[in-house]
Amino acid sequence: MASCDPKFDLEQAFRKGIAAAISEDAAKTDPQIKFSGDPTHGDYQCNAALSIARAIKGNPRDVAEKILAATPLSALGTAEIAGPGFINIKLAQSALQTMLDRVDMDDLGIEPAPLPHAIVVDLCGVNVAKQMHVGHLRSTILGDVVARLHERLGRKVFRENHLGDWGLPIAMTMSALRRQKRDLKSLTLADLNHAYRAAQLEAATDTAGLEAARTRDAGPHRVIELETQQESAISAEQDAKSTLLKLQSGDVATVAAWQKLIDVTMADVLEIASVLGVRLTNEHSRGESFYRDKLAPTVQSFIDHGLAQEDQGALIVRIAEQERPLIIRKADGGFLYATTDLAAVHYRVAQLHAGEIIYVVDARQRDHFRDVFNAIHLIGWNKLADGTQCKLSHLAFGSVLGTDKKPLKTRSGELFTLKALLDEAIQRGTDQVKLRATQTDSPTQGTTDHEIAAIGRAVGIAAVKYADLSGDPIKDYVFDLDRMIAFEGDTGPYIQYAHARIASLISKSDAADSAISNSAWKFDHPAERALVLAILSFPATIKSAADLGSPQRVCAALHELANCYATFYQACPVLKAPDESTRLARLRLSLLTKRVLAQGLSLLGMDSPNRM
């Protein structure tokens, strides 16, 4: 099967050239084929001559000459040497046509790249009783897109929603609810969230205050005052601990209440996932409680391997060259977050046969994951049955900040909920679609209310997701409602717009599909050529986006493609092309662009409506 990737073909050719002109050794290094940003430099360039020249102490231009002379470019195109030793390549029309034929198939040139083992994507990670806020958007959609990319390449993916459904916080919430005498039957997530926050405040606030007062030698009156406040917190904590004990020992009423909290939380999570177009259902939920029976054996394994030791009553794992150990059992005998994560890795490798586990989790947990991964390596739980090693990676993302660069809060002091954001986005999207549908000459005129709602939703959601996915995940980002729900410029709706425009063009053309798909490729105008190159680079972008876990690459490629199309659309009349063969060729190019755009949007979990 011919390749549809100019870069790949050029790499093959230049490797041969380098092997013949320099040495087999030199050919093993990257031939450094890059897409030319500047069309005056050709389509692609080979930058290998410069680094090879240094290695063999030769003159870069001479080296480039030699390499080029030995490179079997043949039908691929022509090349010339420029600057200090760049080899600029202009691809031949015939070669591009062959590649277009390859892309213009059912798989759009994206060939399967399966892996021997499954990939686990740990995403979403909400806590029971906590409402999803905008911070959860990132883990959920980043994880979903990473999963989609791997799935598209034919890889087995497990989406694991490592729900925070076990431990003291949930017990605190339960005991708070009981003390408030809440009827669990009519419980909403907002109530839960409220109780959760109240419980957190009760327990946390004044511990910190008291500590501070003591360490800073505050006056005795202040300390006593705080200690008095502390008493209620302590009694609340006692109550929570006894609730936790009941839960852990399987007390029927407590377990039933616990299940109720999970149900209420999950109903909301799954609804949001559905609105977001994220593939996440109940079957992907494997929360902390799933591992509860595996915690003691996990700790025992570390003891048996001689990796755990007691320290100040707690059980710790020492990690080389690191001052702070990883605590796997508390002095009171309880287990921690880290214990659960260790057990989860074990399960995922041993039972799910994961060749890679990708944790899509907040960057603040970096140290935690580093320690857990190190502990896993120590005990060897990353080894698969066939002897290969599971790769443990943390796809860390930054925090969501307000425009004042402080943690996001609304005026009331409540966190901005994810639901509120999505509702607003859908509302604005719908308003916009509705407005356009009433304008004369609008292609959406006569659209039913039902369709308008569907399109408005697609546009609004795409805007929000694109805003989050198009940047580097590691950076904190400033939450700006207007920016996240923008429909113009470098946005999701911009891509959708290019797609809808093409759909409208094709339907107006009255050309039979077969006539379009049987026409000959033709692209003489620079805008057409740029569009062709953008199409051809897409499959490789998908592969690298999957391997690097970078959805932003997909966004950038789609924006580039949509932008090339917009320029082409402006410069090259399609329906009123000068002659029939040009008309059909441009229709074919448009149709292929439409399919690639739809594919890209789908990988980002966005709809591609035909009208908007």
Added chain:
RNA sequence: GCGGCUGUAGCUCAAUUGGAUAGAGCACAAGCCUACGAAGCUUGGGGUUGCAGGUUCGAGUCCUGCCAGCCGCGCCA
């Protein structure tokens, strides 16, 4: 104190992992709907890439040292 991340146009972000003149969007200014959707296109202004060194044909990218901001740092998750 120790460790990590970040610093690019007025604002929000890119930069094919060391390549040629650092690019987009927003905002601003000027054009383009009697050719197919103006959620669009074209053009313009706007930069000492936090600072100072270093490595080399070549640095926003790698190294060293500073500065600033954010985050993390034993029995919460």
